[in-house]
Amino acid sequence: MKKQTIPKKRPIKNSTKKKDSQKKYVMFGLGIAALLGGGYLAFNFFRNREAQQRSIQEPIPIPTPRDIVTKPILPVASSGSFPLRRGARGSLVQMVQNALLQKGGQAALIIKETSLRAGQPDGIFGRGTERALRAAGLPSVISQSQFTSLVGKTKNTTGFNPGMIANEIIGAANKRNLFGVLNGLKKIQNVNQYRQVSTFFQNVRILGVRVTSLVNALLSVAFKRKELEKVKIRAEFRRMGLKQNTRGIWFVPNLNGIEDFDSVEDQIENEWNLAIARKPTLLKSQDGTFIVPEVLPQTVIGYITGIKNGTTQILTQSGETVFAPAQNVSVL
Known part of the structure; x- marks a missing residue:
């Protein structure tokens, strides 16, 4: 009788574990691919941005209020800067040169030879103006009182005397005399004459307040709370040729500037x-x-x-x- 052989059982593979392992490998591969792809994209992004920044001008930073000098000493001889000496420029110097021309004689000849441009005084205090002052018997450095004496008392062939007109308006403004002020303003015909008269208001006191210009003296001090009076005064300023911007600031329009914008x-x-x-x-x-x-x-x-x-x-x-x-x- 033959002995029956029982076959050995083969081990059963765990198909579920195999599938899980395959998924892990797939996910791992996808993660590496995503990482490499993201790195490549980031590299391109930063490289392109750096290229763009190299080609674009750096924007102008906006200064903070604490960093701004609100009352600078500008390299311009302002109309209230005394004494006047070599290197000064502006309307004050031009008025001195005009006064020297009106005096005649050697002083006028020197100004004509050295300090005229297009037939007008250039407003630059140079060697020529110094020589002309000495020729007129005046010092080469002009104080405020000497300026007033020279310019205010010089006979003007046109009959326009800025010093006298300024004194008239100052006296009327200190009394808040509107008719006196208007009478003085009517003697000023244009912006150039306004500049000359306004020069005499630098550091003058109106009703105890130090002022800087003719506009400042009348509209901001003497008639500050007198709206009806200010209407008449503004009309005189407009007649002279002064302008007012959208912010209410009065200014003398530029006669020789660009007065234009690109767009x-x-x-x-x-x-x-x-x-x-x-x-x-x-x-x-x-x-x-x-x-x-x-x-x-x-x-x-x-x-x-x-x-x-x-x-x-x-x-x-x-x-x-x-x-x-x-x-x-x-x-x-």
Whole structure:
């Protein structure tokens, strides 16, 4: 009788475990692929951004109020800067030169030879003006009292005497005499004459308050709360040719500047904003000469009144128009 052989049982494979293991490998592979793909995309992103930044000019930072010099000493001889000496420029110097011309004699000849441009005094206190002063028997450095004596008492062939008109308006303003003020204002015919009269208001006291200009003296001090009186005074200023911007600031329009913007959008965005030097900058005067020393960074230069072909036109706090490279100026 044959012995029956029982076959051995084969081990059963765990198909479920095998499937789980395969899924792990697949997920692991996908994770590595995603990681590599993400790294490649990030690398391209940063590389492209760096390339773009190299081609784009760095934006001008907006200065914080604590970093801004709100009352700078600008490299411009303001109309209230005394004494006047060599290197000064502006309306005060021009008035001195005009007075020397009116005196005649050797002083007038020297001014004609050295200090005229296009037939008009250049407003630059140089060697010629110094020589003319000495020829007239005057010192080469002019104090405020000497200026008043020279300019206010010089006989003017046109009959216009800025010193006398200024004294008339100052006296009437201190009494709040509207008729006296209007009578004085009617003697001023244009913006050039306004400049000359307004010069005499630098540091003058009206009703105990120190003023800086004719407009300031009348509208901000003498008749500050007199609205009806101010209507008549404003009308006189407009007749002379003065203008008022959208912020209510009165200014003497520039006669020889660019008075223009590259675009309407540029004008809307920048006109009458404050111009601030963002780096050391040499300003240029209306006659084309550079004004030294240079303006330091974070200095408020004045109000923007024009931007054309990379040049910014600025009305300074002294009432003088200057020019600066647009790239050197930030806006506040």
